Amino acid sequence: MNSKLEALIDELVIANHILANEKVVDSFGHISVRNPDNPNHYFLSCSRSPEIVSRGDIMEFDLESNSVDGSTLRPYGERFIHGAIFEARPEVQSVVHNHSLPVIPFGVTGTPLQPIIHTGAAIGRDIPIWDIYDNFGDTDLLVRNMDHGRDLAKAMGQANVVLMRGHGCAVVGPDIKAATLTAVYLQVSASVQLQSMALGDVRYLTPGETEQCTEMFYSDLAIDRAWENLATRVTKKP
Secondary structure (H helix, E strand, O other): OOHHHHHHHHHHHHHHHHHHHOOOOOOOOEEEEEOOOOOOEEEEEEOOOHHHOOHHHEEEEEOOOOEOOOOOOOEOOOOHHHHHHHHHOOOOOEEEEEOOOOOOHHHHOOOOOOOOOHHHHHHOOOOOEEOOHHHHOOOOOOOOOHHHHHHHHHHHOOOOEEEEOOOEEEEEEOOHHHHHHHHHHHHHHHHHHHHHHOOOOOOOOOHHHHHHHHHHHOOHHHHHHHHHHHHHHHHOOO
């Protein structure tokens, strides 16, 4: 593995730890990154809780979510989320799946999740909801195969976030930092919206504000600063 991939794997491990430290994931949830040397492959941890993922846990998969590195480690059961989204979205370089509790209510009610705070603008507008029941009937709600994954990716379309009814969400980004931080601030935004709705009518970001705030959020000025802060929280832990 070349030094570029080594650095990418290190960043993927840190992203796992950030998502756990920020309570976006707990025992469950995962983040992947596309292999820049082979866009038809991606890297994802074996089936471990994100907080304890290490370099030795990282596996490589093709877009059908088959292990391609000869690893004997047990893969995540829902790795198909990642393979299907990478397959459908060539521009996406990183995918997060989580079960953030403040986000769940917006996938099971008629209340739409909307951008409400400037740091949460990257969640986008018109966030779709995927209901596995619609095409697969009664299941355990897990994305267990490529048919499930492709149906999810189709529902997601070109959005940055797709809600999964009664389950969680998937978040995408142009790199690990963007996907990680969008997932973190998705949770923040959902929490702020829940608090705000209890107080009365809410003034959400306009389409223009959403676009400009997203551009700022994804800029080096903002994203590097936020990444450095959240990464320091986990790398300084004893």
